[in-house]
Amino acid sequence: MNAQVMVLGTFHFNQRSDMKSAKHQAQALEVVGKLASFKPNKIAVEQRVHKQKLVNERFRLFSATGIIDNDTPWHINETVMLGFQTALKCNISKIHAIDYMRLFFYDWPIKYAKRKFPAIAEKIIQEQKQFRELKPKNGDETLTDTLAFLNSPNYISALHNAEYLSLNQVGALKNYFGTRILSSWFRRNLGIFANLQAICNDGDRVLVIYGAGHLSTLNTFVQEYNRMDFISPLVYL
Numbered sequence: 001m002n003a004q005v006m007v008l009g010t011f012h013f014n015q016r017s018d019m020k021s022a023k024h025q026a027q028a029l030e031v032v033g034k035l036a037s038f039k040p041n042k043i044a045v046e047q048r049v050h051k052q053k054l055v056n057e058r059f060r061l062f063s064a065t066g067i068i069d070n071d072t073p074w075h076i077n078e079t080v081m082l083g084f085q086t087a088l089k090c091n092i093s094k095i096h097a098i099d100y101m102r103l104f105f106y107d108w109p110i111k112y113a114k115r116k117f118p119a120i121a122e123k124i125i126q127e128q129k130q131f132r133e134l135k136p137k138n139g140d141e142t143l144t145d146t147l148a149f150l151n152s153p154n155y156i157s158a159l160h161n162a163e164y165l166s167l168n169q170v171g172a173l174k175n176y177f178g179t180r181i182l183s184s185w186f187r188r189n190l191g192i193f194a195n196l197q198a199i200c201n202d203g204d205r206v207l208v209i210y211g212a213g214h215l216s217t218l219n220t221f222v223q224e225y226n227r228m229d230f231i232s233p234l235v236y237l
Contacts, residue, residue, distance in 0.1 A: 003200040006231040009212030027143035040207035047097035100191025131162035160216035189217040
């Protein structure tokens with residue numbers, strides 16, 4: 001039986017100060033309940049592989065109380081608020097660090113295009129502006145609403161096109177500047193997926209918690225790999 005793999009795309013909790021509020025922490029627990037209904041036996045998170053010992057130690061410390069402490073900076077992130085808390089609810093004893101880091105100079109293709117290909121730079125900027133206008137603006141969304149939005153097929157496609165694929169055209173037919181920069185992003189995702197392959201066994205139910213920018217490539221890899229079955233988080237959110 002193939003491993004059942006669900007990749008939950010998220011924003012980075014430590015970049016939003018409101019994630020310390022009682023309201024948002026309660027909403028995080030609601031999401032944890034939904035994720036737990038998937039019944040994962042393994043959880044993988046966006047932490048670098050070489051920091052596995054640190055993840056182990058932090059999970060051990062957090063497990064002693066199971067309580068989010070706003071005065072402990074490393075508590076306010078998706079690894080702890082979603083990953084650790086789901087693990088405790090599902091009696092999972094280890095959190096897997098699977099991140100593979102490659103330097104990705106996101107702003108270089110735009111800066112280069114502004115100097116060498118201003119028409120292409122303007123085209124990319126407009127595409128990115130249109131993408132950012134997709135995001136909800138009323139401020140009433142719950143965390144579940146936000147995560148469902150980030151994991152919707154339309155949003156995943158729009159993000160991947162505007163923030164990544166659009167950069168690829170910079171220097172086409174000449175020096176392929178955008179392609180050379182973008183290749184490090186795809187290499188990172190291949191490395192992440194290699195690490196995911198390494199921890200998956202037949203019959204596993206694996207919850208992967210990652211930044212939403214990775215969803216287009218990671219979801220595709222999971223869907224196409226014949227040893228995994230893709231499970232959409234929207235079924236549970």
